[in-house]
Amino acid sequence: MLEPDSGLSLTIARIVQRLKGSSLHSQLERQARVSLHNPDIKLESLKEDIKDFLKTSGWEKKLQNAVYSELNVFPSPCHPAAPPEHMKEPLAYMRKAQGSWEKRILKSLNSMSTELSIPLAQKRPVSEQKELLNKWNEMGTDEPDLSLFRPVYAPKDFLEVLMNLRNPNYENGEQPSFRNHLGLIQVPLKVKDIPELKEDFSELGLNIGQLGIDDSSQVPPEFFENEHVRVGQKGMDLFSSVINFLVEQDSAAAQQYVRQGCPTALRADLWALILNISNQPEDILYYEQLKSNVIQHDLLVDSLIYKDVKLTASNDDYYFVFEDYLYQVLLCFSRDTSVLEHFTYSSATPPKSYIRGKLGMEEYAVFYPPNGVIPFHGFSMYVAPLCFLYHEPSKLYQIFREMYVRFFFRLHSISSHPSGIVSLCLLFETLLQTHLPQLFYHLREIGAQPLRISFKWMVRAFSGYLATDQLLLLWDRILGYNSLEILAVLAAAVFAFRAVNLMEVTSLAAAEAVLADLSTLKVMPLLQIFLFATVT
Amino acid sequence: MSGAAGPGSPPGAGLGPGVGRSPLPCAPRPAAALQLAGGAEPARPGVAVIDLRFPRGAAADVQEIVFRNFYTAFLSVRVQRPGARRWVTCLRDYRLMPCPHTERGSQDYFSLRRHQMLCDVAQVTAVRFILRQPSPVWVHFTIEELQLFPPGQKSPQKDFPSWLSQLTPPEHPPSLHGELPDPEKVSTQVQQMWVLTEVIRARQAAARVGRFDVDGCYDVNLLSYT
Numbered sequence: 043m044l045e046p047d048s049g050l051s052l053t054i055a056r057i058v059q060r061l062k063g064s065s066l067h068s069q070l071e072r073q074a075r076v077s078l079h080n081p082d083i084k085l086e087s088l089k090e091d092i093k094d095f096l097k098t099s100g101w102e103k104k105l106q107n108a109v110y111s112e113l114n115v116f117p118s119p120c121h122p123a124a125p126p127e128h129m130k131e132p133l134a135y136m137r138k139a140q141g142s143w144e145k146r147i148l149k150s151l152n153s154m155s156t157e158l159s160i161p162l163a164q165k166r167p168v169s170e171q172k173e174l175l176n177k178w179n180e181m182g183t184d185e186p187d188l189s190l191f192r193p194v195y196a197p198k199d200f201l202e203v204l205m206n207l208r209n210p211n212y213e214n215g216e217q218p219s220f221r222n223h224l225g226l227i228q229v230p231l232k233v234k235d236i237p238e239l240k241e242d243f244s245e246l247g248l249n250i251g252q253l254g255i256d257d258s259s260q261v262p263p264e265f266f267e268n269e270h271v272r273v274g275q276k277g278m279d280l281f282s283s284v285i286n287f288l289v290e291q292d293s294a295a296a297q298q299y300v301r302q303g304c305p306t307a308l309r310a311d312l313w314a315l316i317l318n319i320s321n322q323p324e325d326i327l328y329y330e331q332l333k334s335n336v337i338q339h340d341l342l343v344d345s346l347i348y349k350d351v352k353l354t355a356s357n358d359d360y361y362f363v364f365e366d367y368l369y370q371v372l373l374c375f376s377r378d379t380s381v382l383e384h385f386t387y388s389s390a391t392p393p394k395s396y397i398r399g400k401l402g403m404e405e406y407a408v409f410y411p412p413n414g415v416i417p418f419h420g421f422s423m424y425v426a427p428l429c430f431l432y433h434e435p436s437k438l439y440q441i442f443r444e445m446y447v448r449f450f451f452r453l454h455s456i457s458s459h460p461s462g463i464v465s466l467c468l469l470f471e472t473l474l475q476t477h478l479p480q481l482f483y484h485l486r487e488i489g490a491q492p493l494r495i496s497f498k499w500m501v502r503a504f505s506g507y508l509a510t511d512q513l514l515l516l517w518d519r520i521l522g523y524n525s526l527e528i529l530a531v532l533a534a535a536v537f538a539f540r541a542v543n544l545m546e547v548t549s550l551a552a553a554e555a556v557l558a559d560l561s562t563l564k565v566m567p568l569l570q571i572f573l574f575a576t577v578t
Numbered sequence: 579m580s581g582a583a584g585p586g587s588p589p590g591a592g593l594g595p596g597v598g599r600s601p602l603p604c605a606p607r608p609a610a611a612l613q614l615a616g617g618a619e620p621a622r623p624g625v626a627v628i629d630l631r632f633p634r635g636a637a638a639d640v641q642e643i644v645f646r647n648f649y650t651a652f653l654s655v656r657v658q659r660p661g662a663r664r665w666v667t668c669l670r671d672y673r674l675m676p677c678p679h680t681e682r683g684s685q686d687y688f689s690l691r692r693h694q695m696l697c698d699v700a701q702v703t704a705v706r707f708i709l710r711q712p713s714p715v716w717v718h719f720t721i722e723e724l725q726l727f728p729p730g731q732k733s734p735q736k737d738f739p740s741w742l743s744q745l746t747p748p749e750h751p752p753s754l755h756g757e758l759p760d761p762e763k764v765s766t767q768v769q770q771m772w773v774l775t776e777v778i779r780a781r782q783a784a785a786r787v788g789r790f791d792v793d794g795c796y797d798v799n800l801l802s803y804t
Contacts, residue, residue: 055774121687122773123644123723132685148801155800163796209681211649211717221715230715232680339796379790395798410798412790458681 052119057112065324066108073101107293111318114524115448117387131389131457135209136229136464140389140456143203147416148393150194155342158190162395162410166340174337182356182365188349193419197501200418200454201226201494204464207456224486225471226493231458233469236477239531240573243523245301248574252566253303253515293318301522303515303566310431316521317444321437329436332374335412339377343411347372351422360510364429371425371439372417375446381413384447389457390414415451420498423505424450427513449526453501461526466500467493469530474537477576481541490550495557496533503529504560512565532565535572539563601725602638606630609709609720626720628707635660640699641729643690649719651678654708655690657699665706668695678713692729693766730769 061067074092077083077099083091096102120129131137155162166174177183205226208214212230213221222228234242246252296315304312314320336344351368355361361368375381385392392414400406425442432438452462459465474492475482485492499507503526504516519528536557537544543556609626632638637660655669669690675683692699705726711719790796 051770051774121644121689123646123689123725124687128685128687133681134685145803148803152800162798162800165795165797213715213717230680232677232682335790339791377790393801395801397792397795398797398799401799406792408790408792408796408798410801 052122053113056116056119057109060112061105061108064108065322066104070096070101070105073099103292107315107318110293115387126386129387130385131459133209133458135211136207136456136458137389139203139207141391143200143456144391144393147194151342151393151416154191154194160342160345162342164340166338170340171337178333178370180366181369182351184348186345186348188345188352191345191349193350193353194346194416196419197498200463200501201497204456204467207464223468223471224475224482225468226491227464227468227471229458229464229468231465231468233460233465233472234527236473236573236576239527242525243519243528243531243569243573245522246519246566246569246573248570250302252570253305253518297522297524299522300518304518306511306514309514309518313431313441313521314437317441317448319437319440319444321434321440325440326436329374329439332377332439333370335377336373341376341411343376343416344373346417347376347422350417350419354420354506355422355426358426358506361423361426361429361506364426367429367435367438368422368425370435371442372422374439375443376411376413376415376417378413378443379409381415381443381447382409384451385414388451388455389459389462390451390455415446418454420502420506423502427505427510427517430510430514448524449520450503452526453503463501466526466530467497469527470496470500470533473531473534477534477572478538478541481537481544484545485553488548488550488553490547490553492537494550495554496537499533499536499560500529504532507560508563508565509561512563516565528569531572532569535568536560536563538572538576539568601644601727602632602640604630604632604726606724622714624711624714626709626711628709628721628724630705630707630724630726632703635703637701637703638726639728640702640705640726641692642727643705644687644723644725644727645721646687646723647674647683647685648722649675649684649716650709650711650721651675651713651719652710653721654710655695656706656708657697657702658704658706659701660703666697668697668699670696671710678711679715691766693762730765 073096077092077095080095083095093102096105117129127137131140151162154160174181205228207227207229209229214228215221240247293315296312300312300316319325347369351365351372355368356365382392392409393411393416394407395410396402397406397408424446425438428438428442428445432441449461452459453466454463456462456464471482471493482492503520504513508516516528516532520526540556544553547553547556607629609628612623612625612627640657643655651674653669653672653674654667655672656665656667658665672690674686674688707721707724709719709721
C-alpha cells in the first residue's frame with residue numbers, strides 16, 4: 043500500500059507522462075504561443091498571464107477534463123515493488139485462471155483456422171479492396187456463407203469457468219459449511235450489502251427526482267424535469283458555442299448530473315463530455331486510417347464479427363436497422379492498436395503470434411487481432427444501443443471504444459475488481475440470498491440457480507434484454523457512478539419483482555420462461571424499490 | 579542529510595522499491611505458528627511469528643520494510659536493541675486486510691516506513707513480525723518477499739526535469755516560527771521526488787504509430803500459447 047503523499051506524487055507523474063504525448067498537450071502549447079500576440083500578455087508576468095488566458099479561454103477546463111478522465115480510467119498506482127501483473131490482477135490464482143481461459147480461446151480459434159483452412163489474416167487482393175470500399179456503407183447487404191463459423195465462446199461457457207474458480211488457499215471443503223457459498227460463485231470476494239449500496243447510490247433515492255420516473259405523464263412536469271433539464275440545458279447552450287472555445291465543459295459535473303438520468307436530447311453530448319470525446323479532425327483521420335486497415339487486410343475475426351451481428355443484432359427488433367453501423371464500428375475496432383493500452387489494467391493479455399515464416403523472432407511478433415480482443419457471441423450488443431445516440435461513424439466508434447476500455451472489458455475477463463464480472467455475480471447472488479432467502483432457496487432446490495438465468499443479462503450489460511430507452515437510463519448510471527455494480531443490483535431487483543411467479547415454478551426451464559421477457563420492465567422504479575423501499 | 583541536486587553520478591539501473599538501495603542482508607526464519615502448551619492435535623491458532631536477525635549479531639538502521647502479503651490480516655512488529663533482552667513494539671495491529679474473510683489486500687505489496695513506527699528503529703539487532711489471521715477460512719497465511727532497507731546512502735544526483743523545479747510556490751509560505759523544517763522529512767520528500775523523475779525517465783512514451791503489421795505484412799501463423 044502506498045501512503046497518501048507518495049501515491050499522489052506517483053499519480054501526478056503518471057498523468058503528466060500520459061498527457062505529454064497527447065494531442066491536448068500540443069494544442070495547449072499552440073494556444074499558449076498564439077496567445078503571445080494578445081496585448082494583455084505582458085512579458086514581466088508571462089507565466090501568470092498565459093495561465094490566466096488558458097483559464098478564461100476554456101483550455102484549463104479541457105485539461106481538467108483530461109486529467110479527470112485519466113483518474114477515472116486508470117487504477118491508483120501500485121506499490122513500486124509490485125510487478126506489472128499485479129496492477130492487472132493482484133490475486134495470483136485469478137491470473138492463472140484467466141490465463142487458462144485465454145489458452146482455451148486461442149486453441150479454439152487456432153482449430154477453427156486449421157479446420158476451415160482459412161488463414162488468421164491475409165492481405166486482400168486489390169479488386170476485393172475496391173469492392174469493399176464501394177459497399178462500405180452497406181456491408182449488411184452482403185450474405186457471405188458463415189455456416190461453417192461458430193462463435194469462439196458464448197456467455198454460458200464463461201459461466202462454467204467462473205463456477206469452477208477456486209482459491210487454493212481457501213478451505214473449500216466438500217462438506218457444506220459456512221465457508222461454502224450457496225450460489226455458483228465460490229470465491230470470497232468482498233461485495234457490498236444494501237446499506238452500503240444505498241450510500242453509494244444515494245442519488246437514486248426515493249426523494250430525489252429521477253428521469254425515467256418523475257418525467258412520466260402522471261407526475262406534473264413542473265415538479266421535476268424542467269428543473270433538471272434546465273440545469274442540463276445551461277451546460278448545453280454553452281456547449282453549442284464550442285467553436286469559440288468559450289465553453290464551460292466540466293466532465294466531473296456532467297458525471298454527477300447523469301446519476302439522475304439524462305434527458306434524451308442531451309444524452310449524446312453529455313456522454314461524450316463524460317467520456318472526454320471531442321471528435322477532433324485527428325480523431326476522424328484516425329478512424330479513416332482504421333477503415334483503410336480493414337480494407338487492406340482480411341482477418342478471420344471479421345467473419346466472427348459478421349456471424350455475431352447476423353445472429354444477435356440483426357435479429358433484434360430494435361437494432362436490426364443499425365446493422366451496417368455495427369460492421370463499420372466493430373471491424374475498425376479490431377484493427378485499433380490503441381485498445382492495447384487497456385491491457386495494463388485489465389487481467390487479460392492480448393493473443394500473440396508471429397509473421398509467417400518468422401516463428402519465434404521477436405521483431406516479427408504481432409498481436410492478433412491488432413486490438414487484442416477476440417469477440418464472443420453477443421459482443422456486437424455492446425455497440426448496438428449506442429447507435430441510437432450517435433450517427434456519425436467516427437464519433438460512434440470513439441464512444442464505443444471508450445466505453446469498452448472503461449467498462450465492458452470487465453464483463454468478459456476473470457478479475458477481482460469490484461466491477462469485474464466475478465464480483466458482479468457474487469454481488470447478485472449475495473443480494474438475492476440475503477434479501478429474498480425463500481426465493482433463493484426455492485430456486486436452488488429446483489435446480490434453477492438464479493445466476494444461470496441472470497448471467498447473460500449482466501455479461502451483456504442488459505443490452506438486448508431491456509427496452510432501449512430503459513437500457514440507456516441504466517447506462518446513464520453506469521457512466522455516472524463509474525461502476526458496473528448497478529447491473530448486479532438490477533438483476534436482483536428483477537428477481538425480486540417477479541418473485542411471486544418464480545416461487546411457483548418447478549424447473550429451470552419454467553424459471554427461464556418467467557424471466558424471458560424483460561422488455562416491459564422500467565429500470566428506475568425497480569432499482570429504487572429494491573434499494574430503498576424493501577424492508578430488510 | 580541534504581538531497582539537493584548536485585554533480586551527476588552514474589544513473590541507477592532499473593527501478594525497484596529503492597533505486598540504488600540494496601536490502602539489508604538478513605535471514606528470516608519461516609513463519610512459526612503459535613502453539614498452546616498441552617494441545618493434543620496441531621491447532622490452527624491464527625497467530626504466527628517470523629523472527630529476523632542480522633548476520634553476526636550486527637545492528638542496523640531500518641528505514642523501510644517492504645513485503646508481499648499472503649492472507650495475513652494484522653501485523654505487529656517488534657524490535658530488539660543491542661544489549662537489551664526486551665522487545666519493543668514499533669507497530670501494533672497494522673491492518674493489511676480490511677475484511678479478513680474476503681480477498682481484498684490479501685496479496686498486496688506493503689511498505690512500512692520509519693515515520694509510521696511507534697519507536698525508534700535505529701540500531702536494531704532483531705525484528706519480530708507477529709502475523710494474525712483471525713478468519714478460519716484460509717489454509718495458510720504468511721508474508722513473503724520480506725526486505726528491509728537502510729536509510730538511503732547517498733541521494734542520487736540527477737538533473738530534475740525543468741517543470742519540477744518550477745513548481746509554483748504556495749501563495750502564503752507557512753511561517754516557520756523560527757524553526758527549521760525537519761531534515762529527515764525534507765530528505766524523504768526529496769527522495770520521493772527523485773523516484774518520480776526516475777519513473778518519468780524510465781517510461782518515456784513511445785509515440786504510437788498505430789501500425790499493427792510488420793513492413794506491410796500481417797500474414798500471421800497460428801496463435802502462440804506461451
